[in-house]
Amino acid sequence: MSITADNLVWKIGKRTVLDGVSLRAEPGRLLGLLGPNGSGKTSLLRLLGGLKTPSAGRITLDGRDIGEVGRRALAKRVAFVEQHATTNVNLRVIDVVKLGRFPHRSMFSGWSEADEVAVEEALERAGMGEKRNDFWQSLSGGEKQRVHIARALAQSPRELILDEPTNHLDIQHQIGLLRLVAGLPVTSVVALHDLNHAAMFCDHLIVLQNGRVAAAGTPEEVLTEALLRDVFSVKARVERSMHHGRPHIHYLG
């Protein structure tokens, strides 16, 4: 068991954004987070990443309350990839990836062998090794997303949290990126919009609706015609794909 959330409640002012959300991310697995716009996906990820503190309920990492883990210690094991985070600073790819070593270095320590290895591995995994000296502003959307993932991997995390990483990417890069994430030896929690992609790549799914968990389980258990109608308000047929064996959704007009 790596990340678990127990009965999370999060309120902004009087509005309840998350209401009694519980989940458990299995080690090494990819947990997909689904839900219509405004259902609380990003908020839940922020809580899981320790960027915000829940109003009630608790989040644990290997049984330890996340609030007791220091900021820096948390960043050593949980990496967070925001939705299209960008910068006007003209950094090189390698500099961005090196930012991932921030939590591992003290104020005075130099650049170590371990830092170098982690950065090289991360660049390699994300397929950005050849672009290491390119400037951030010259990258395409897909490449920027890959650099963020490389930066996150350079943190040497055991848990990786990604907020809609495939947004604005063309289909080739969407599939490539999800395949990359699914193949990583870390526990991942990913918010996604495309239900078919979620069915193809995720081991487990959680569906949020108005801040509550509407369904949870394997893609087969979760992605039912009734759920698509009730939560996403679409008419659809779900069948087992003859190509990859996972559920496939046909949307009806």
Add this chain to the structure above:
Amino acid sequence: MTQTIGAARALGALLALLVLSGGAIGLVVAISVGIGDLPIPLSTTISAVTNQLGWSAVELNQIHETVIWDYRLSRALVAAFCGAGLALSGAIMQALLRNPLAEPYVLGISAGASTGAVAVVILGLGAGAVSLSAGAFAGAFAAFFFVALLSNGTRGGADRTILAGVAASQLFNAATSYVVTTSGNAQQARDVMFWLLGSFGGVRWPEFMLVSTVVGLCLIPCLLYARVLDAFAFGDEAAASLGVNVARARIALFALTAVMTATIVSMVGTIGFVGLVVPHAARFLVGPLHIRLLPACAIAGAIFMVLADIASRILIPQQVLPIGVVTALVGVPFFSFVLYRFQRAS
């Protein structure tokens, strides 16, 4: 092994760079000391300094020595430290607020300082016991706290902080104008105006002691925060997810820049443009990583300000231009050149 050699080489390069930049600053300061109604040869300036340090015993013209020690050297050194402090503050503001237009006065510090100054000069607040500088310093910090309050402490985020700074600047500038137009006589208005545009006239060794101590002491924690500033490149949330204590880092860095800027503004008035332009120019030269950028800003800012001070004294014979006018007049063409070069390079 390779790591040790790499580290030794890096240290060597750093030392060489420090000596080079120290030499460059020393040279422009020496040139600055030589220029004026009474020209003094470079060799005389250098001898005067080495005499004082006990390294030499050259016989020098008494008048020359007086001019060097009592007027020009302190002035040039104060200019160097002010330039360094403003450029450093500008670089930090641009990183923290993630805005290329940010500069040291963006949080309303100069507007607050001017209100503090007119309160002392025109309204006579402090009953003569408080100097213009002290009033300006108090005003600067009043504005800073006002902005901190308005931007909801450290939770406000960059845009909100900038808006709060704009509001504070408007408010304090209005207060200054109100006091000047309703209560000031012509002479007082002129004094305040001159101070507002920035002036190194009248700075002596006590001012040097103060500004060198403040900028020197602030530089060290700023350098320790260099990597934290890099982590802010993708925003507050990204910095937090890398393990930065965002609230603490913002408070510490804003406070450091506020202390430096308020000290400088209360001493020599509002000298614009240096804090905005020098960080950009330095970024073109050494890249955006702050461990290199911050020292580069301090060095380039110092050199730029001393050169601007020289220009302010020689552009119009027998007259000293306000330094703020010169920094803009010299700075804009220089900045255009840098922008143009950069455009071609990329």
